[in-house]
Amino acid sequence: MEKQNNKSITDRVWDLFASVKLAIVIFTIIASTSMVGTILEQQADPEKNVKVLSKMFGLGHDSAHSALKVLDSLGFTNMYHSWWFVTLLLLFCANLIICSIDRLPHIWKLAREHIQPLPPELLDKVAIKRSLTIKGKASGAKELSVAALLKLGFKPAEATSANGVQFYAEKGNYTRLGVYVTHLSLLVILAGAMIGLFFGFNAFLNLPEGETTSVAYKDRGTEVPLGFELRCDNFEVDYYGQGDMPKSYKSWLTVFKNGKEILKKSIVVNDPLTFEGITFYQSSYGKVPNSEGRGIIILRAVAANGTAQNIQAKVGDSFMIPGSSVQGRILDFSPALSVDPTGRYFSYDEMLKNPAIQVAFTGLKDGNYTGWILKRYPNSWNLPGGERLEFLDYWGVEYTGMQVRKDPGVFIVYLGCIIMALGLYVTFFMSHRRVWVQIAEDKGSTRITIAASAHRNKAAFENRIDKLVGILNAGSKGESK
Amino acid sequence: MNSSVFFGLSSVAYILAMILYIAYLAFRNNTVGITATIVTVAGFVSQTMAILIRWKEFAEIGNMGLLRGVPLTNLYESLIFFVWCLILAYLVIEFKYKTRSFGAFITPVAGLALAFIDISGMSKNIQPLVPALQSNWLLAHVMMSFIAYSMFAVSFSTGLMYLIVTTDDKKEPAYIFWTGMLSLFIIVLAAMGLDYLTFKLAVKSQEELIRSFLFKASFRSESGAVTALSFAVSAGLFFLIWRFGGILKKVIAGVNISADTLDDITYKSIAMGFPIFTLGGLIFGAIWADQAWGKYWTWDPKETWSLITWFFYAFYLHSRLMRGWKGKKVAIVAVLGFLAVIFTYLGVNLLLSGLHSYGSE
Numbered sequence: 110m111e112k113q114n115n116k117s118i119t120d121r122v123w124d125l126f127a128s129v130k131l132a133i134v135i136f137t138i139i140a141s142t143s144m145v146g147t148i149l150e151q152q153a154d155p156e157k158n159v160k161v162l163s164k165m166f167g168l169g170h171d172s173a174h175s176a177l178k179v180l181d182s183l184g185f186t187n188m189y190h191s192w193w194f195v196t197l198l199l200l201f202c203a204n205l206i207i208c209s210i211d212r213l214p215h216i217w218k219l220a221r222e223h224i225q226p227l228p229p230e231l232l233d234k235v236a237i238k239r240s241l242t243i244k245g246k247a248s249g250a251k252e253l254s255v256a257a258l259l260k261l262g263f264k265p266a267e268a269t270s271a272n273g274v275q276f277y278a279e280k281g282n283y284t285r286l287g288v289y290v291t292h293l294s295l296l297v298i299l300a301g302a303m304i305g306l307f308f309g310f311n312a313f314l315n316l317p318e319g320e321t322t323s324v325a326y327k328d329r330g331t332e333v334p335l336g337f338e339l340r341c342d343n344f345e346v347d348y349y350g351q352g353d354m355p356k357s358y359k360s361w362l363t364v365f366k367n368g369k370e371i372l373k374k375s376i377v378v379n380d381p382l383t384f385e386g387i388t389f390y391q392s393s394y395g396k397v398p399n400s401e402g403r404g405i406i407i408l409r410a411v412a413a414n415g416t417a418q419n420i421q422a423k424v425g426d427s428f429m430i431p432g433s434s435v436q437g438r439i440l441d442f443s444p445a446l447s448v449d450p451t452g453r454y455f456s457y458d459e460m461l462k463n464p465a466i467q468v469a470f471t472g473l474k475d476g477n478y479t480g481w482i483l484k485r486y487p488n489s490w491n492l493p494g495g496e497r498l499e500f501l502d503y504w505g506v507e508y509t510g511m512q513v514r515k516d517p518g519v520f521i522v523y524l525g526c527i528i529m530a531l532g533l534y535v536t537f538f539m540s541h542r543r544v545w546v547q548i549a550e551d552k553g554s555t556r557i558t559i560a561a562s563a564h565r566n567k568a569a570f571e572n573r574i575d576k577l578v579g580i581l582n583a584g585s586k587g588e589s590k
Numbered sequence: 591m592n593s594s595v596f597f598g599l600s601s602v603a604y605i606l607a608m609i610l611y612i613a614y615l616a617f618r619n620n621t622v623g624i625t626a627t628i629v630t631v632a633g634f635v636s637q638t639m640a641i642l643i644r645w646k647e648f649a650e651i652g653n654m655g656l657l658r659g660v661p662l663t664n665l666y667e668s669l670i671f672f673v674w675c676l677i678l679a680y681l682v683i684e685f686k687y688k689t690r691s692f693g694a695f696i697t698p699v700a701g702l703a704l705a706f707i708d709i710s711g712m713s714k715n716i717q718p719l720v721p722a723l724q725s726n727w728l729l730a731h732v733m734m735s736f737i738a739y740s741m742f743a744v745s746f747s748t749g750l751m752y753l754i755v756t757t758d759d760k761k762e763p764a765y766i767f768w769t770g771m772l773s774l775f776i777i778v779l780a781a782m783g784l785d786y787l788t789f790k791l792a793v794k795s796q797e798e799l800i801r802s803f804l805f806k807a808s809f810r811s812e813s814g815a816v817t818a819l820s821f822a823v824s825a826g827l828f829f830l831i832w833r834f835g836g837i838l839k840k841v842i843a844g845v846n847i848s849a850d851t852l853d854d855i856t857y858k859s860i861a862m863g864f865p866i867f868t869l870g871g872l873i874f875g876a877i878w879a880d881q882a883w884g885k886y887w888t889w890d891p892k893e894t895w896s897l898i899t900w901f902f903y904a905f906y907l908h909s910r911l912m913r914g915w916k917g918k919k920v921a922i923v924a925v926l927g928f929l930a931v932i933f934t935y936l937g938v939n940l941l942l943s944g945l946h947s948y949g950s951e
Binding site: 129130132133136137139140143144146147148151167189302311349354355356357358377378379380381388390391392512513514519522523526529530533534536537538566568 | 652717718720721722724725810854861862864865868869873876877878880881882883884885886887889891894895897898901902904905908909912913938942
């Protein structure tokens with residue numbers, strides 16, 4: 110925008126916000142400050158960032174500390190929520206809106222303007238030009254041209270002048286607006302994000318197996334009421350094969366409202382539960398503090414003849430295998446059983462990575478037997494006498510960690526994404542295409558001149574025009590036979 | 591047949607193709623050119639086989655079907671797929687523009703990526719999918735991101751070539767820019783090579799090497815003399831490239847690619863890559879994050895750097911289409927954009943997480 114002294118301040122501000130220059134400046138500032146934000150860990154323990162700074166710039170601990178203090182006071186340690194970053198984003202929006210409003214009338218006019226026939230001297234000035242001469246009269250060429258244009262998807266209009274006949278047609282006028290659709294989508298997405306910010310919440314919930322809650326927790330422990338109750342029935346980690354690489358984290362949840370059971374669903378990562386606008390995402394798990402020995406061992410005892418019975422027990426409890434004289438007594442429990450080279454058993458982890466119970470059996474056919482029964486190794490379930498003791502679960506000591514979110518803006522964000530995809534497609538892969546075909550008879554042969562233009566992606570349209578020429582050539586040969 | 595045999599074959603083919611394309615550029619012998627194309631196509635076919643075989647193995651190990659068990663889950667697999675996309679894009683350009691001259695600029699990128707895999711000894715083992723990656727979005731998100739990355743790699747190569755061809759004056763900013771860029775690439779690669787040679791016995795993996803020992807053998811050495819020497823050598827190298835950059839220009843100018851063609855390819859690959867990156871990289875990524883974590887945008891380093899990359903290319907498109915910037919100015923933006931891509935892809939994982947994980951070590 111050129112400077113003009115007689116302009117009012119409002120006009121100048123408008124011009125500033127309508128300029129692509131400002132957009133570029135804002136792009137640059139957002140991008141470069143964001144870079145700083147990715148180097149410093151956001152909302153983190155200050156010591157961590159002191160380490161980052163001293164490692165990156167070789168600063169001593171004290172100078173790194175003071176450097177961090179400066180960055181902290183400028184908001185760089187929680188940068189994406191700082192007032193100046195949000196202001197930048199708002200400026201970006203304002204720029205986008207005013208830029209679009211400023212240019213829209215002109216583009217709208219271009220899109221609405223209908224194609225006009227061109228006088229021959231102007232045909233030469235159009236970007237794409239082709240010409241060919243065919244035998245025969247103009248009438249044949251006319252029919253041929255109309256058919257060829259229709260085949261390419263154009264609906265030609267006809268104009269007659271002293272120079273002959275001209276067919277002209279256009280397609281995709283409104284594709285000129287594609288870029289505005291893309292800009293609009295950005296605003297829709299940001300609007301959706303705002304709605305989420307003001308009317309939604311992000312919280313977490315660590316829910317032990319068997320417990321019910323009616324609240325989730327925000328940062329610093331603020332309670333958020335759910336409006337219903339949620340119970341964690343069970344939580345389990347599945348592993349690949351016999352290794353410790355987790356395959357899935359799964360929680361079985363039940364929703365209650367006014368004391369009535371409403372629905373049951375199991376959630377895994379990538380498959381959350383949504384109820385009344387609140388969504389629960391599987392995100393972590395852990396051991397309930399001070400829960401040693403409080404877990405319930407769930408077993409299924411199967412007699413040699415197939416009779417089965419479920420058993421719930423604790424360490425120290427005794428039980429009978431149904432329909433037999435076999436008695437078992439649980440001596441010990443390990444959350445993650447392993448064996449060292451000397452043959453001694455030990456627990457290698459606090460988490461339930463390989464739960465096992467040690468059971469002493471009496472009354473077996475061949476006498477007594479004491480052994481480890483492992484949940485993840487069904488081979489260890491078989492007893493010497495043909496009985497089986499299945500270790501199903503160790504229940505009640507784990508909690509499932511869930512992200513809890515309510516975001517009424519997310520659908521608007523998704524809508525914005527769809528609009529953006531459409532806008533980008535129109536902007537980059539379609540264009541406003543115009544074509545003029547001039548037909549003039551000249552001493553027994555007919556000269557066809559084609560002029561065409563596309564406001565974007567000219568080369569692709571040039572290929573289509575070459576196809577048009579091909580059709581005309583082929584058609585004229587067919588006719589002259 | 592094992593996939594690694596085919597991967598090996600394709601690596602050899604691409605490195606051979608790189609030599610052939612450079613020889614073609616130097617001698618302009620047609621037989622050499624045709625051989626280069628044949629070798630590249632052979633490498634591409636063999637790599638396609640390798641990827642398909644690995645895909646099948648991968649899906650079988652995780653027992654999760656072909657659409658979910660996509661072998662695009664670690665650095666090794668993603669680099670392989672990046673190279674595949676890049677070679678495909680190159681072959682399309684060679685066929686469409688009927689010129690082999692770009693081969694000498696694009697095959698080295700593929701060759702370097704493969705050399706990086708081998709030198710670094712990164713894990714080639716098939717690791718089953720962790721729960722977060724078990725999603726239908728994996729295929730669309732990662733594949734489209736890498737298709738876009740390879741488009742951007744093409745625009746980087748042609749943008750750099752454009753700058754080489756169009757600059758004469760050694761005092762011109764664009765000339766200083768491209769010689770500086772080229773020096774930077776050589777210096778960084780050489781310094782990383784030096785790290786590897788010095789510390790390879792001390793570390794278990796490439797990730798650890800980069801996280802803990804990056805530039806420790808040169809710029810960040812314990813010894814002040816080594817540090818000073820490294821900077822001096824770098825400055826010297828930059829001076830040499832700056833002084834004799836004209837030779838490179840003569841070589842490229844000799845093979846008849848017009849600057850306009852280069853500019854056109856740069857623009858087209860960005861115009862293709864940008865919407866694909868927006869949709870596959872940012873939008874699908876956000877939808878996936880929303881499903882997995884309940885947050886479609888968290889400003890984590892990977893997301894932020896994708897956005898920075900997106901800004902670079904948005905900048906390119908706006909300055910070109912709206913402000914009518916042509917030629918050198920936008921070529922510089924295209925080259926810088928790809929630096930952002932490299933950082934988004936490799937830097938964030940290797941450097942930033944490295945800095946952050948340092949605290950918890």
